[in-house]
Amino acid sequence: MEHQYYNSTSLDCKTPWGALPAGEEFTLWLRVPTWHGFVQPHLVLTKDGEFPFSYQMEFQEHEGERDRFSITLTLDQPGLYFYYFDLHSWDKKVFRGPMEEGYLTREEEGEPWQLTVYHREFTTPALLKGATMYQIFPDRFFEGDPDKEWPFPERVYRAKKDREPYFWPTEQGGLLNNDYFGGDLKGITQKLPYLAGMNISLIYLNPIFEAHSNHRYNTADYLKVDPLLGTVEDFETLCREAGKHGIKIILDGVFSHTGSDSRYFNREGRYGKGGAYRDPSSPYRKWFDFSHRYPCGYRSWWGFDTLPEVNETAPSYQEFICGKGGVIDTWMKRGAWGFRLDVADELPDPFIEKIRAAVKRHGEDRLLMGEVWEDATNKEAYSQRRTYLLGKGLDGVMNYPFRNAALDFALGAPMEQVADQILSICDHYPAPALHTLMNFLSTHDTERAMTAIGDEPANGRDRYWQSGRRLRGQAYEDALRMTKLAYALIFTLPGMPCIYYGDEVAMQGYRDPFNRGYFNWNSTEDRLRPVMTNLAKLRRECDAFATGRLELVRAQGDILQFRRVGPTETAEVILNRGPHLQAVTALDQTAEVNPYGFTILVEDNLKGLPGYFKIR
Numbered sequence: 001m002e003h004q005y006y007n008s009t010s011l012d013c014k015t016p017w018g019a020l021p022a023g024e025e026f027t028l029w030l031r032v033p034t035w036h037g038f039v040q041p042h043l044v045l046t047k048d049g050e051f052p053f054s055y056q057m058e059f060q061e062h063e064g065e066r067d068r069f070s071i072t073l074t075l076d077q078p079g080l081y082f083y084y085f086d087l088h089s090w091d092k093k094v095f096r097g098p099m100e101e102g103y104l105t106r107e108e109e110g111e112p113w114q115l116t117v118y119h120r121e122f123t124t125p126a127l128l129k130g131a132t133m134y135q136i137f138p139d140r141f142f143e144g145d146p147d148k149e150w151p152f153p154e155r156v157y158r159a160k161k162d163r164e165p166y167f168w169p170t171e172q173g174g175l176l177n178n179d180y181f182g183g184d185l186k187g188i189t190q191k192l193p194y195l196a197g198m199n200i201s202l203i204y205l206n207p208i209f210e211a212h213s214n215h216r217y218n219t220a221d222y223l224k225v226d227p228l229l230g231t232v233e234d235f236e237t238l239c240r241e242a243g244k245h246g247i248k249i250i251l252d253g254v255f256s257h258t259g260s261d262s263r264y265f266n267r268e269g270r271y272g273k274g275g276a277y278r279d280p281s282s283p284y285r286k287w288f289d290f291s292h293r294y295p296c297g298y299r300s301w302w303g304f305d306t307l308p309e310v311n312e313t314a315p316s317y318q319e320f321i322c323g324k325g326g327v328i329d330t331w332m333k334r335g336a337w338g339f340r341l342d343v344a345d346e347l348p349d350p351f352i353e354k355i356r357a358a359v360k361r362h363g364e365d366r367l368l369m370g371e372v373w374e375d376a377t378n379k380e381a382y383s384q385r386r387t388y389l390l391g392k393g394l395d396g397v398m399n400y401p402f403r404n405a406a407l408d409f410a411l412g413a414p415m416e417q418v419a420d421q422i423l424s425i426c427d428h429y430p431a432p433a434l435h436t437l438m439n440f441l442s443t444h445d446t447e448r449a450m451t452a453i454g455d456e457p458a459n460g461r462d463r464y465w466q467s468g469r470r471l472r473g474q475a476y477e478d479a480l481r482m483t484k485l486a487y488a489l490i491f492t493l494p495g496m497p498c499i500y501y502g503d504e505v506a507m508q509g510y511r512d513p514f515n516r517g518y519f520n521w522n523s524t525e526d527r528l529r530p531v532m533t534n535l536a537k538l539r540r541e542c543d544a545f546a547t548g549r550l551e552l553v554r555a556q557g558d559i560l561q562f563r564r565v566g567p568t569e570t571a572e573v574i575l576n577r578g579p580h581l582q583a584v585t586a587l588d589q590t591a592e593v594n595p596y597g598f599t600i601l602v603e604d605n606l607k608g609l610p611g612y613f614k615i616r
């Protein structure tokens with residue numbers, strides 16, 4: 001491109017940078033080549049779902065071969081706004097282009113820029129900014145009480161911890177989820193020193209409520225700990241002991257559906273004669289939608305008849321979850337620091353706002369996070385634009401776009417594309433949410449990082465093909481070094497990095513259930529954990545990584561270089577995914593970056609004293 005007209009991620013074109021609180025003044029600058037002869041450019045601004053408004057921009061000055069125009073506005077209403085520039089000459093317009101560079105078109109349609117305006121009072125937990133998270137799938141982490149009583153006869157105990165989880169289909173075509181490796185709350189408590197040694201500040205637990213599958217996303221009793229994991233007292237002990245290490249615990253809230261085998265629905269009859277399925281007069285009947293138009297006679301989550309979907313607008317259900325003495329209240333009083341909401345896109349925004357109120361009754365520093373797979377600011381679900389990230393709902397979300405960018409980086413995608421993915425999220429997300437995002441490479445729903453980076457894509461292949469696949473030899477070494485680099489990227493971008501249990505020892509596995517193996521406590525792989533530990537320490541000590549603004553310096557070839565500018569410190573991060581040593585200018589000095597390595601320089605904003613952090 002010969003000329004750059006506008007870049008929404010540059011302070012030379014837009015200030016303040018990124019999303020805006022309602023009522024804050026902002027200025028846009030447009031630069032157009034003088035030889036075009038444009039004299040009356042207009043900003044065309046549209047609030048989501050409303051009619052566009054056109055504002056004439058003011059000429060500021062000549063900048064060599066370009067004319068600079070500007071406009072200053074204030075938007076008082078939270079919401080999404082979209083804009084482009086109309087040059088009022090030959091029907092030409094400036095729309096969003098690659099790397100956020102404006103481009104000209106004669107067409108009526110183009111991709112506009114997005115401007116997110118959030119509620120001015122939006123705040124998120126300050127103590128979690130600069131923190132590092134660790135995700136645990138409870139049954140597969142550590143068995144602390146091998147002599148515990150075994151509940152429910154249909155559960156199969158897996159005494160040999162190095163074996164693969166069951167993956168064979170059931171007669172109904174579902175997946176076997178009845179094998180248990182015995183991981184429990186006491187085991188997590190026993191491993192707190194291990195996690196504290198990695199500088200972990202927050203543990204996210206997959207569901208711990210009583211449920212009749214090893215993943216426990218089919219809740220049977222919201223107020224009980226699953227007996228195989230332990231007791232309420234064990235959970236309280238975990239929270240108390242974690243607090244002594246400076247670690248908080250958040251729980252998985254599965255509130256869009258229950259299990260059919262639950263005290264609320266009770267299709268299987270485990271819970272006596274009551275329940276919505278068996279008793280039309282049950283107090284839980286209004287929570288569910290029974291109709292012959294559904295194949296199984298009731299509305300279920302994505303058609304799975306073992307997961308009856310809940311009517312989240314039912315007043316009695318909302319009170320049960322959000323009211324005083326309800327589910328949220330009960331677990332917060334037991335020691336939980338917050339919740340991650342499963343399938344947040346499928347929960348109505350007013351319901352999420354009530355959950356937020358219930359969480360925040362226990363302190364504004366408590367956390368509410370949601371599962372969202374796309375850009376959460378412009379997500380549409382059920383034909384409605386979601387508002388949960390504008391300040392009244394979620395504090396943050398699971399940041400799948402950063403995961404996609406980090407994996408693309410590791411897999412050799414054009415660096416400009418990687419940078420564009422990252423900058424788009426930073427441009428769209430409210431700052432309070434941006435710095436509390438859950439940034440990850442692996443979860444219980446995705447391939448583990450080592451597999452995603454080093455092995456073949458599954459591409460729809462069945463579980464028999466996925467079973468037993470392991471990287472070895474040079475393929476393993478290549479995947480390991482790129483996984484290290486991808487984690488370095490995740491640790492240094494805005495948000496909270498999250499380590500999925502076992503990634504620090506390079507565990508492998510495709511999706512469910514292969515990504516949910518028992519933690520390999522006998523592993524001798526010791527090259528990833530020290531890097532993660534040191535990065536987590538750096539995040540705690542350097543305020544640039546807590547709330548610092550991101551500035552892209554270079555995205556070219558094998559080098560991704562960016563700056564985090566905090567209140568008192570600036571950090572410059574250089575990642576080299578190539579096979580050659582690179583000499584790069586950063587913070588006014590020359591830094592060498594090893595092949596397949598990264599370098600981080602930190603400078604005091606006032607004293608200009610540099611520090612150095614280098615990893616190969």
